[in-house]
Amino acid sequence: MASQLPPYASLPERIWFYSFRVLVAAILFFLIFPILVIIPLSFNAQDFFTFTPEMLRFDPAGYSLKHYEDFFTNSQWQNAFWNSVKIAPMATLISVTLGTLAAIGLTQPHVPFRTTIMAILISPMIVPLIISAAGMFFFYSSVNLQGTYWGVVFAHAVLGIPFVIITVTATLAGFDRSLTRAAANLGAGPVRTFFKVQMPLILPGVIAGGLFAFVTSFDEVVVVLLVGSAGQKTLPWQMFLGLREQISPTILAAATILVAISVVLLIVLEMLRRRNERLRGMSPG
């Protein structure tokens, strides 16, 4: 059974071929439907979490922007949104800067204890968040970082580091080392070689890692619940509270905005991947 049905396929083979595709389509529907369904629901004119008869009749009266209005005017949601916007870029900056340097170091030949270091740097992704969060609470309290902006930023930066390390080392694996040697041979110093030769070529990997780190911070609840205080209440935190206590339809508007953000991020990543493939195709080897 290949991608295309051969002309000599028997009837059972034909039936299996098509029913398999229907099965996969159903699974993909299961993956996508829950994300798409909240988009129309967020325009509900009622405070319901389901389709009203008006909405099903496509009656304009059944739709409204009131949940979005609430999201953009309610001070709690706005506060949470701006807190997220303040925390995530700073955490991303730290993880990308330190992570890229370390990834370059890790891909040098002859690094002692390479696998061990790698395992340690990736561990924040593996350790359950509640454990990281509890540990950070204990430790950050003892150094007066608990409940501060920088405490949350540092915690989120650590959580983003594995993603930066993974994507940048993957990009560096395809990097042609003779290019840096050529640059050095032509008289460029290490710093100049890095910014003029290496950085432009690994940039897609760095940006992809940065996007992962950004999303990690922008989406994170557990750590901020324990390490942060009311002053650092982020958007996911607000959504978490909203879902657990009084489930308010404004969550639907917030969720739709987050879906829109992830679609944009996905498009950026896809463009980076294509550019990377194009560049790979051009370079020999």
Next chain:
Amino acid sequence: MTDAAIDGPVLSADGRPLKQSLRRSLRRQQWRAILLIAPLFVFVLVSFLMPIGSMLFRSVENDIVPDTLPLTVAALQDWDYASGEPPGEPVYAAMAADLQAAFEEKTHTQVGRRLNYETPGVSSIFRKSGRPVSRWDLAEDGPFRDRFIDIDADWGDPEVWRTIKSYGGRYTTGYYLAAIDGELTPEGPRLKEPDQRVNQKLLWRTLWLSAFITFCTFALGYPVAWLMANIRERTANLLLILVLLPFWTSLLVRTSSWKILLQEQGVINDFAVWIGLVADDNRFQMINNQFGVVVAMTHILLPFMILPLYSVMKTISPTYVRAARSLGATSWTSFWRVYFPQSVPGIGAGAILVFILAVGYFITPELVGGADGTFISNRIYYQFSVSGNWGLAAALGTMMLAVVLVLFWVYDKIVGVDNMKLG
């Protein structure tokens, strides 16, 4: 060129022996690598590894009892619980002195709360005694034994003193005992009654549900990955986007949409009523139970199974299956005996990743799990933030960390941490 130059060691441009020069440049390269890694390593050390260490420490640390009640702990050394009698006057005098000092510092309720984790009821007698004891004159008002018993008869209970004596050390294994639902009795440690073993129940439930969710992601992910690997590349890229979109969508968005879909007045129930599958007053109960957790977490973790499967299947050459077919194998045999074994590394990578992530899930079980769908993470959070028993939270966390680290080690052996891919 002289003979010496030919026979002697090969020299580099600056006149050093080549070997030495090579070694030097190698060393310099190593140092450069270390310097590049060092800032991140220090950052991770301070903001991640030390916090984890402080949690490990919390799970055995017991400073509050010996720090708050130093005289009492010392005086209790000579007392033996087996005597069946409450301790003698010196212990009560020591307790009076300790409590006066603790009342000044306002720590007497904290030590009461600490001991209350071990023997319920201790907290209230400490809280009750703080103020009256602070008015006593230590030199004149003795003997204190009867005065203590006047405040609360429990001060005469050997059980209370045994708790103080047992938990008087700087370090304790008591939190681990509590984490596996044990308790310290006069006859030594033993497990609680089966119906009170909450933590064990949650631990098993976490492992079993995670394994089941891992299986579900495999059952749903395998066909998708197979089709993506065996279809024109353009179509495969399109399908990949459909897999990556949920992967990139906020965890909370996906959890909230399942909460909305599955609830009693939700979209799925409305649809079922509309097509006449169920009566309006007899809707499906799909949320706040294990069903809801399994559905939502399978959805959330499915991309983590599909992506490693796909990256392995992409490398499986179709010629093997064709060869099997041309040798007379049926399509099932050629799949099961030839294709499937080659995809096992992908299954291993995906399954361990999904299992590790599932074991540590907190948000989704908390929001859609209800009473019988919560995980051990939720128990840790509860101990941490609601009952304030940080030591028990730390002990549960340490046990969970051990499980995850073993799995991480297995993952490293099978896949290798540097082969981890994202998207």
